Amino acid sequence: MAGFPPALDRLVQTLGRLPGIGRKSATRIALKLVSSSEAECRELADSIVDARSRTVRCSECGSFTEDDPCSICTDTRRDPSVICVVERASDVLALERTGRFRGRYHVLGGVLSPLDGIGPENLRIDSLLARVTSRQVTEVILALNPTAEGEATALYLARILGSRGVTVSKLASGLPVGGDLDLADELTLGTALEERRAF
Amino acid sequence: MWIRTLRLENFRNYERLELELEDGLNFLHGPNGSGKTSVLEAVSYLAVARSLKGASDNEVIRWGQQGFGVGADARSEESSISIVLKYVRGGGKRVTVDGTALTRLSDVVGLLRVAWFCPEDTWVTKGGPAERRRLLDMTLCQLDAGYLRTLADYRRTLRQRNEALLAWTPGAESDRIVDVWTERLVEYGSKVIAARLAFLPRFSIAVARVHQHVAGGGELNLEYRGNVVPAADARSLVDDLPGDVTLAAQHDLVEPVRERFRDALERVSEDERRRGFTLVGPHRGDLEVRLDGRVLRQFGSQGQHRTAAIALKLGEAAVLDEEGHGVIVLLDDILSELDAERGEALVECTSEFGQTLMTSTRLLPEGYAGAGKSAVFRVEGGEVVRQ
Ligand SMILES: Nc1ncnc2c1ncn2[C@@H]1O[C@H](COP(=O)(O)OP(=O)(O)O)[C@@H](O)[C@H]1O
Numbered sequence: 334m335a336g337f338p339p340a341l342d343r344l345v346q347t348l349g350r351l352p353g354i355g356r357k358s359a360t361r362i363a364l365k366l367v368s369s370s371e372a373e374c375r376e377l378a379d380s381i382v383d384a385r386s387r388t389v390r391c392s393e394c395g396s397f398t399e400d401d402p403c404s405i406c407t408d409t410r411r412d413p414s415v416i417c418v419v420e421r422a423s424d425v426l427a428l429e430r431t432g433r434f435r436g437r438y439h440v441l442g443g444v445l446s447p448l449d450g451i452g453p454e455n456l457r458i459d460s461l462l463a464r465v466t467s468r469q470v471t472e473v474i475l476a477l478n479p480t481a482e483g484e485a486t487a488l489y490l491a492r493i494l495g496s497r498g499v500t501v502s503k504l505a506s507g508l509p510v511g512g513d514l515d516l517a518d519e520l521t522l523g524t525a526l527e528e529r530r531a532f
Numbered sequence: 533m534w535i536r537t538l539r540l541e542n543f544r545n546y547e548r549l550e551l552e553l554e555d556g557l558n559f560l561h562g563p564n565g566s567g568k569t570s571v572l573e574a575v576s577y578l579a580v581a582r583s584l585k586g587a588s589d590n591e592v593i594r595w596g597q598q599g600f601g602v603g604a605d606a607r608s609e610e611s612s613i614s615i616v617l618k619y620v621r622g623g624g625k626r627v628t629v630d631g632t633a634l635t636r637l638s639d640v641v642g643l644l645r646v647a648w649f650c651p652e653d654t655w656v657t658k659g660g661p662a663e664r665r666r667l668l669d670m671t672l673c674q675l676d677a678g679y680l681r682t683l684a685d686y687r688r689t690l691r692q693r694n695e696a697l698l699a700w701t702p703g704a705e706s707d708r709i710v711d712v713w714t715e716r717l718v719e720y721g722s723k724v725i726a727a728r729l730a731f732l733p734r735f736s737i738a739v740a741r742v743h744q745h746v747a748g749g750g751e752l753n754l755e756y757r758g759n760v761v762p763a764a765d766a767r768s769l770v771d772d773l774p775g776d777v778t779l780a781a782q783h784d785l786v787e788p789v790r791e792r793f794r795d796a797l798e799r800v801s802e803d804e805r806r807r808g809f810t811l812v813g814p815h816r817g818d819l820e821v822r823l824d825g826r827v828l829r830q831f832g833s834q835g836q837h838r839t840a841a842i843a844l845k846l847g848e849a850a851v852l853d854e855e856g857h858g859v860i861v862l863l864d865d866i867l868s869e870l871d872a873e874r875g876e877a878l879v880e881c882t883s884e885f886g887q888t889l890m891t892s893t894r895l896l897p898e899g900y901a902g903a904g905k906s907a908v909f910r911v912e913g914g915e916v917v918r919q
Pocket residue numbers: 543544545546562563564565566567568569570571591592593594595
């Protein structure tokens with residue numbers, strides 16, 4: 334069987350490197366793209382480059398934003414005394430969708446994993462401690478995934494935060510075990526948030 | 533659940549196979565290398581999403597192909613189910629049940645329950661603890677999906693903790709890191725140990741019963757041994773449980789086990805930091821098999837080891853069969869390992885289970901109990917023909 338022409342093949346390879354896209358989907362998307370108009374392709378290419386150049390990390394909470402600090406960190410109607418700690422920026426979106434949280438966020442950027450060489454120094458823990466000590470924070474909610482690493486990280490944070498006089502709580506269980514926070518449905522996540530437990 | 537139709541595609545030496553199986557004994561015979569074991573291996577993929585021979589997923593893809601598929605239509609008295617597992621080289625295994633994709637592969641475990649016995653297993657009571665631990669874990673995983681998840685979390689945590697111990701240097705921060713992994717290890721590990729302890733009495737009774745039948749004498753007894761809860765202590769913990777010891781009783785065991793696990797880790801804490809790995813926990817557990825009160829591993833004769841192994845595997849099948857779930861017993865080339873009398877006793881024993889797949893290079897001897905009722909298949913060159 335003859336392969337794809339080189340340029341098309343390159344597109345398939347590039348798409349295939351994206352998360353959640355296997356060879357089959359990559360091929361389907363690539364074929365769709367090469368049979369659509371040049372304007373449509375330009376639009377896609379531009380939107381990728383544009384999004385990449387405009388999007389930055391919020392220096393306060395670490396989530397994606399165009400203006401630094403982000404709209405959540407600057408929203409004065411939101412309660413600055415409660416911080417919800419999550420693994421990834423996508424978790425912020427998941428929790429926002431529940432519409433039940435009125436505090437602010439802190440994105441860790443991962444979880445502890447000695448096997449991958451990830452220690453506290455590789456996560457946004459120092460900036461969390463800085464926020465907790467310098468602002469009027471009274472409660473920290475740990476909303477990490479219920480995996481072995483997520484649980485260990487939550488415990489680590491609970492221990493270092495516990496000595497700083499803030500209340501530390503954890504999302505109630507009910508989340509799918511081993512599952513991803515950003516895949517949990519809004520109702521489950523909302524309930525887990527409201528029924529959080531003190532550590 | 534018993535398999536009605538089994539399908540293989542690009543699996544081992546089968547390009548395509550569709551096999552109608554019967555309740556009771558399905559007897560597959562054919563020359564060496566004809567594809568008998570591969571049929572059983574396909575069933576193991578459907579039951580536990582992996583090869584019970586320990587082969588990698590790439591190994592079982594038919595040579596020159598990019599992936600394989602196995603499928604089964606299965607039925608119990610009340611319900612029926614259709615399971616398909618597909619694997620493409622370099623991708624992941626995907627399972628669909630009644631047409632719906634499972635989000636987690638491990639969710640397939642427990643739908644079809646299998647007990648597998650092959651010639652190497654005849655030494656399970658003689659060799660090291662790993663094989664006996666595997667037998668115990670395989671059984672518990674099929675009985676209880678929670679056990680499977682907890683065991684996976686335990687293993688993951690164990691590796692993380694070992695890495696943390698290896699990187700440990702004197703100081704508060706390093707201690708704190710090791711400590712959080714210790715807490716998680718205790719959390720998952722106590723549940724694993726508690727489940728094993730709660731399960732053992734029931735397992736022991738089932739195994740003793742089969743052994744009585746196959747060996748015609750001698751009392752076989754199983755006990756869980758580990759370096760977290762001393763044997764005598766474990767015995768009194770289990771004895772203290774109210775009523776019948778069921779898997780549900782493990783919840784009452786978790787707290788006392790947790791205490792003991794913490795203490796045990798505390799005692800070896802310096803040693804672990806020096807040596808860089810975890811010294812106590814369920815990953816070091818073992819199943820002690822005694823025959824008439826004496827440890828089989830130390831004194832058993834060849835024949836006693838064989839009979840004990842059969843009893844363990846059929847005892848496993850018996851507990852998996854409890855509560856009417858049904859079990860599929862896979863016996864690979866096992867008659868060659870047994871004398872005629874034990875072989876016949878084995879075949880007879882399997883008749884109490886819903887479905888058995890048995891392979892052999894020869895036909896069943898005339899006059900074997902149960903031989904008349906079995907479905908016989910001739911396996912040759914990638915084809916299976918009902919006779
Ligand atoms: N991945 C594979 N692709 C094609 N053939 C294979 C593969 N793996 C093993 N085989 C062949 O399949 C045949 C069947 O093996 P097996 O099921 O173990 O036979 P049996 O149990 O009847 O002795 C063997 O001849 C072996 O060489």
